[in-house]
Amino acid sequence: QQQVKQSPQSLIVQKGGISIINCAYENTAFDYFPWYQQFPGKGPALLIAIRPDVSEKKEGRFTISFNKSAKQFSLHIMDSQPGDSATYFCAARPSGSARQLTFGSGTQLTVLP
Amino acid sequence: GAGVSQTPSNKVTEKGKYVELRCDPISGHTALYWYRQSLGQGPEFLIYFQGTGAADDSGLPNDRFFAVRPEGSVSTLKIQRTERGDSAVYLCASSSGTGLNTEAFFGQGTRLTVV
Numbered sequence: 001q002q003q004v005k006q007s008p009q010s011l012i013v014q015k016g017g018i019s020i021i022n023c024a025y026e027n028t029a030f031d032y033f034p035w036y037q038q039f040p041g042k043g044p045a046l047l048i049a050i051r052p053d054v055s056e057k058k059e060g061r062f063t064i065s066f067n068k069s070a071k072q073f074s075l076h077i078m079d080s081q082p083g084d085s086a087t088y089f090c091a092a093r094p095s096g097s098a099r100q101l102t103f104g105s106g107t108q109l110t111v112l113p
Numbered sequence: 114g115a116g117v118s119q120t121p122s123n124k125v126t127e128k129g130k131y132v133e134l135r136c137d138p139i140s141g142h143t144a145l146y147w148y149r150q151s152l153g154q155g156p157e158f159l160i161y162f163q164g165t166g167a168a169d170d171s172g173l174p175n176d177r178f179f180a181v182r183p184e185g186s187v188s189t190l191k192i193q194r195t196e197r198g199d200s201a202v203y204l205c206a207s208s209s210g211t212g213l214n215t216e217a218f219f220g221q222g223t224r225l226t227v228v
Contacts, residue, residue, distance in 0.1 A: 043219030103155030
């Protein structure tokens with residue numbers, strides 16, 4: 001059962017443009033929603049994370065928008081750069097004793113120079 | 114070390130063989146996780162340790178997979194009678210706890226190829 005659905009599968013953006021990746025979840029027990037960036041041959045690295053008590057979080061060029069009622073959250077990359085080209089994963093983690101992350105299927109972002 | 118270290122980086126083994134994958138977490142991190150990432154997919158949870166004990170092993174696909182963390186630091190993922198379908202990147206992550214906003218740091222992974 002896929003608990004976190006991510007779209008699009010791939011995304012091509014011009015340098016300077018805005019990249020938007022969307023995720024939807026089903027489990028209302030999730031209380032922590034991170035985004036990870038992964039380069040080829042590397043492990044995922046935390047980019048930015050949000051909890052459901054806020055609707056938006058911004059760190060530099062990266063913003064998470066969170067809609068608790070719709071059970072959706074998205075990553076916005078402003079002023080996208082070629083160095084942002086990577087695979088991005090949304091994830092979610094439940095409250096309670098089970099603390100493992102459930103990942104989306106990933107979005108391969110290509111930023112053209 | 115400064116980060117999570119996994120060895121080997123790559124492992125090629127024949128079908129039916131036994132393999133061990135090692136994870137050195139960040140010093141002092143009490144929580145340790147193993148994930149498996151198939152090509153083009155997100156990581157999938159396998160097992161979670163809090164200290165020396167496996168707090169949740171619900172993600173292990175079958176009894177051919179086993180993991181240990183005897184001293185609460187280094188962990189080894191063991192796969193018996195490997196199958197071609199076990200080919201994937203095995204990722205290890207560690208965190209300083211399991212509280213709210215606690216970040217999990219990932220290693221670079223071990224790419225396992227079963228031929």
